[in-house]
Amino acid sequence: MPLVVQKFGGTSVANIERISRVAQRVAKTYDQGNDVIVILSAMSGVTDGLIELAHKAAEEPDKRELDALLATGEQTTAALLAIMLKSMGYQAQSLLGHQAEVVTDSDYGNARILEIGAKRLKHLIDRKNIVVVAGFQGYDIKGNITTLGRGGSDTSAVAIAAAVNADVCEIFTDVDGVYTADPNVCPKARKLKTITYDEMLNMASLGAKVLQIRSVGFAKKYNIPVHVRSSFNEEEGTMVVNEDSGMEQLLVSGVTHDKKQARVTLIKVPDQPGIAANIFSPISEAGILVDMIIQNTRKGGKTDMTFTVPKGDFKRTMEITKKVALQIGAEEVLGDTDIAMVSVVGVGMKNHSGVASVMFNTLARENINILMIGTSEIRISCVIEEKYTELAVRVLHTAFGLDAEE
Numbered sequence: 001m002p003l004v005v006q007k008f009g010g011t012s013v014a015n016i017e018r019i020s021r022v023a024q025r026v027a028k029t030y031d032q033g034n035d036v037i038v039i040l041s042a043m044s045g046v047t048d049g050l051i052e053l054a055h056k057a058a059e060e061p062d063k064r065e066l067d068a069l070l071a072t073g074e075q076t077t078a079a080l081l082a083i084m085l086k087s088m089g090y091q092a093q094s095l096l097g098h099q100a101e102v103v104t105d106s107d108y109g110n111a112r113i114l115e116i117g118a119k120r121l122k123h124l125i126d127r128k129n130i131v132v133v134a135g136f137q138g139y140d141i142k143g144n145i146t147t148l149g150r151g152g153s154d155t156s157a158v159a160i161a162a163a164v165n166a167d168v169c170e171i172f173t174d175v176d177g178v179y180t181a182d183p184n185v186c187p188k189a190r191k192l193k194t195i196t197y198d199e200m201l202n203m204a205s206l207g208a209k210v211l212q213i214r215s216v217g218f219a220k221k222y223n224i225p226v227h228v229r230s231s232f233n234e235e236e237g238t239m240v241v242n243e244d245s246g247m248e249q250l251l252v253s254g255v256t257h258d259k260k261q262a263r264v265t266l267i268k269v270p271d272q273p274g275i276a277a278n279i280f281s282p283i284s285e286a287g288i289l290v291d292m293i294i295q296n297t298r299k300g301g302k303t304d305m306t307f308t309v310p311k312g313d314f315k316r317t318m319e320i321t322k323k324v325a326l327q328i329g330a331e332e333v334l335g336d337t338d339i340a341m342v343s344v345v346g347v348g349m350k351n352h353s354g355v356a357s358v359m360f361n362t363l364a365r366e367n368i369n370i371l372m373i374g375t376s377e378i379r380i381s382c383v384i385e386e387k388y389t390e391l392a393v394r395v396l397h398t399a400f401g402l403d404a405e406e
């Protein structure tokens with residue numbers, strides 16, 4: 001019998017009516033002769049609300065307790081769906097992260113899945129239950145509740161699909177699939193029939209939040225077909241797959257944006273060996289991920305150093321950097337959270353020159369100033385002022401010939 005994993009995101013379970021629609025959909029899949037495991041997110045806005053509450057309780061909430069709090073969002077929806085399915089006459093049971101044996105490391109707020117036992121899960125499935133698992137949560141070897149990072153229910157779903165050897169992992173969300181750019185920002189974005197794991201990894205790492213990046217990593221590693229589709233209609237969505245020989249090899253396959261970064265600049269740093277190590281070691285020791293770094297040399301043996309970090313780590317980064325600035329004799333530390341990164345992505349650009357100049361010219365024509373530039377073989381990213389994000393995505397989408405036909 002086919003085994004289907006179905007994950008429903010926050011907007012799909014935003015209220016009782018929507019959870020009831022999820023129940024109908026899950027029941028239908030079960031009635032069609034599938035075994036079904038459902039992974040749920042919290043109702044949309046609930047995780048944000050809980051984070052806000054915790055910050056009212058303490059300026060820097062304890063990370064262990066914060067995860068215990070955040071996990072309640074998914075506990076609520078999983079129990080509600082199981083209640084509904086049972087009242088509809090189905091055998092169903094909800095499981096929390098530890099009951100589904102989702103073992104993680106102890107990195108609260110951003111824990112990684114180490115293994116999934118899934119014994120109880122399989123047992124329930126063998127006995128024809130619809131199993132509803134609370135997404136986003138796991139537990140460490142000491143039994144502490146952990147969460148998997150924002151958007152982590154996607155990863156719960158794909159990892160559980162891998163653990164039970166599911167035939168497909170369906171990700172139900174509020175858009176019809178994966179598009180060439182965020183369809184809520186770029187009205188001319190095109191829905192992709194298929195996308196490869198690698199391209200999806202790139203898009204996810206550069207801000208396309210439709211799938212959490214770690215979920216794509218799992219899907220690739222265990223070769224799980226992932227179907228991203230709408231929970232509001234029955235249309236086929238986008239298949240994320242291994243190879244995609246059918247897809248036209250475009251120079252640029254998508255445009256992404258990311259408003260979750262902030263920028264920090266050290267002014268007039270003495271230009272000496274060891275300076276970068278002095279600056280970035282304490283930041284990395286604090287567990288903060290630095291993305292882009294640029295260094296500009298000034299006259300007189302001084303240099304300016306600019307880098308980006310996640311907005312959530314901005315305050316801590318500023319504190320650390322100010323301390324370092326005093327030690328190394330830098331003149332000033334500036335910070336800026338009103339920035340965004342727009343990127344053009346595509347394996348097709350590997351052997352092509354000219355993509356960067358099209359990107360820079362396109363932004364220049366709109367008078368959008370580029371604050372930072374980052375490149376790799378398959379992407380070019382520009383940091384710009386946040387207020388130009390939507391405009392930049394749209395003009396780049398057009399410039400690279402990605403617009404849907406009218």
Ligand code: ADP
Pocket residue numbers: 008009010011012041151172173174175177178179180181182183184203207208209210211
């Ligand atoms: P869920 O709550 O279902 O997990 P998310 O909000 O995490 O949903 O992800 C879906 C959102 O991802 C869409 O509403 C869309 O705005 C955004 N998104 C960003 N980039 C893309 C893209 N390239 N294709 C589709 N959706 C995208």
Ligand code: ASP
Pocket residue numbers: 009010041042047048073135136149150151152153154
């Ligand atoms: N509820 C969590 C979040 O908002 C996890 C998820 O929705 O995937 O990030």
Ligand code: MG
Pocket residue numbers: 009151154209210211212
């Ligand atoms: Mg999500």
